[in-house]
Amino acid sequence: MRKSSDPRSPTASPPSKRCGPAWAGHYDYNTLDQNAIIGPDPEVTNLIFANGFSGPGLQQAPGVGRAVAEWIVLGRYETLDLSIFGYERIASSEPVLEKVVT
């Protein structure tokens, strides 16, 4: 049966306001360059960033977890050097731009 565009018609599509269950939540977003902020704070001792993922945080989580664990245990990165994502770039407004994802 063909759908009617008249909303009063019994064959009309349901109004969009009748959408199904939904949810809302916090979206962690870095407005400087949409990349994660990872590593130690340059001033506050024992504060290590792992935030600001701006969308791809799940796929980056294994590498970030490993790198941050190395930093905590060794005081440096060992297998992955993520220093490019350090807080210093935020403080100096020097974005790290993603070259592959647009």
Ligand SMILES: Cc1cc2nc3c(=O)[nH]c(=O)nc-3n(C[C@H](O)[C@H](O)[C@H](O)COP(=O)(O)OP(=O)(O)OC[C@H]3O[C@@H](n4cnc5c(N)ncnc54)[C@H](O)[C@@H]3O)c2cc1C
């Ligand atoms: C709609 C949507 C789609 C996404 N799709 C993808 C995708 O396809 N692929 C991908 O890789 N990533 C995706 N992401 C991004 C990914 O989900 C996030 O980057 C990732 O979850 C961030 O992990 P996180 O541990 O840093 O922060 P979160 O997962 O946000 O965890 C932070 C935790 O801290 C808690 N918290 C906050 N404040 C406090 C407080 N004051 N005290 C105690 N606890 C607190 C929160 O409750 C939360 O549990 C998506 C995100 C959204 C919203």
